[in-house]
Amino acid sequence: MSDLLLTIHNTSPDSRGKEGKSYITKKQGILSKLGYLRKEGDYPISYDYYTDEYGNTDYNFVDWHMYSSQNRLTGVFDKPRAKMINFPVRGIYGDEQSERENEVTGYFYRFENTTEVDINTFIFCMKHSDIGVVGFYLYSFIKSMNSYFGGEYNSPIEQLVVNTGIKSTKLSEAITTLEAHNMITNSHSTFVPFLSQDKSIPANGYRTLNRTQFTDSRREVEVRKVMSQAAYERTGGRYLYEDSSIEENDDDELNDLPF
Template sequence: MNKEYLEQWLNVGECVNVQMPNEIFEDLSKGEFKSFNHKCFAYAYYYLICYIYRNALYGGETDQYSQHNIINVFTSDKSSVSYITKSGGLLDEIGYTRTTTDYPVTYYMDGGILEFGLIKELRKKIPNLEMNHSPRFCVKEPIKGMARFDGEDYTGTFYSFQNTHKIAVENFIKIISDKKLGHVGLYIYGYISMMCDKYNNKFQITNAQLGELVGCSERTMKKYTQRLEELNLIASTRVYYDKKQLDKVYSII
């Protein structure tokens, strides 16, 4: 999907950004994905459902945010990733998502705490409320947004930014809409963003080591980091020892 469509679809300028849990990289690495590409898809997909849920975008033209349309942002082959996104699929299994028909139509603050107004509550108040979507419409609730610690309420990334990393929606769109980056580029950008947060925006590592941590080859890492630099999303400098080029030092712009 192109940049202009995504900006309108995601209501950029009116919505708030979301945080991603740092543990997502370790958790996804334990999942039985069919490929590195699919692992990256799962990360990008989770970011998008967090953003849509947190901003209660379902409260507008609900059917715009069907699972079909969300997946189409990343791939035209829905069947290839259905094992990740379906009800009871991989993301449901590892505790990152829950398939539900009860979606947020609004959000508000109650005593300083973020709360969501859900469609089932609204239908109790307005029994004859017309649906603007198919009867089988369902969404993915981002569980880590709500709770991260043994199901304790209000401990998720919507409430606490501790041990999280942020990807501004403008950067999400810039990366996803770029044909050379896509969801793989987003995954790599997210990992570098997390590490830059930990190391005062100076993350020192070789491309070979970074590829090993992320789960791809040095060649793949070099290709994607170069493109991220070309788009002014990250920057890097070289570290020299005894006049030899060694590690790179990455920073988020």
């Protein structure tokens, strides 16, 4: 699924040329090229849940009633206006083998690792030009990681660049923007450049906030502290925010980063 997100994110909807993609869902669009959608002339028109002989309903199993299986002579179902529909291939089947064997292993049936993003969050991002598509994508990515790790998502900027496909400068800008609109929190862990491999410091921790907590106006965002190796050694490995005397006495060895 991450490959799909990266492909969509890094493809301009206005791209042209031999490898250009003008649409996401339409014919020859991104999802079609990746095999996630396929044009078909049949589709479900109703459904039932499986019920055993004792009247117990199992909502994990859905019995779909397809248009092609109905008696069209009865006139109960009108002829569809659209002759072809987008069949969500990977929503039903996880891969080509499961489709050949008719095993429903797609995303619709493996929802335990999916993340729900409210439509109002999307609208909020589109309404604010400084957030936009990149901000919505990054917010959704962080939220999915929060769910996956069961809380805060810790990651250095370099790894976030690899995982999201967003360039470093743009990524730092997007993180600041999301925090400014109160969409995420950022731990702003102190950073020590060129620290030896036998020592480590925690990476920034990110958490997403709910739509009701977002703010239309930008608020001031905290900056990340950078500590020199010399100051780090004098604290015995403790961080700047744990000892205010270090901040007061070593101003010449401290800098701020906007992420």
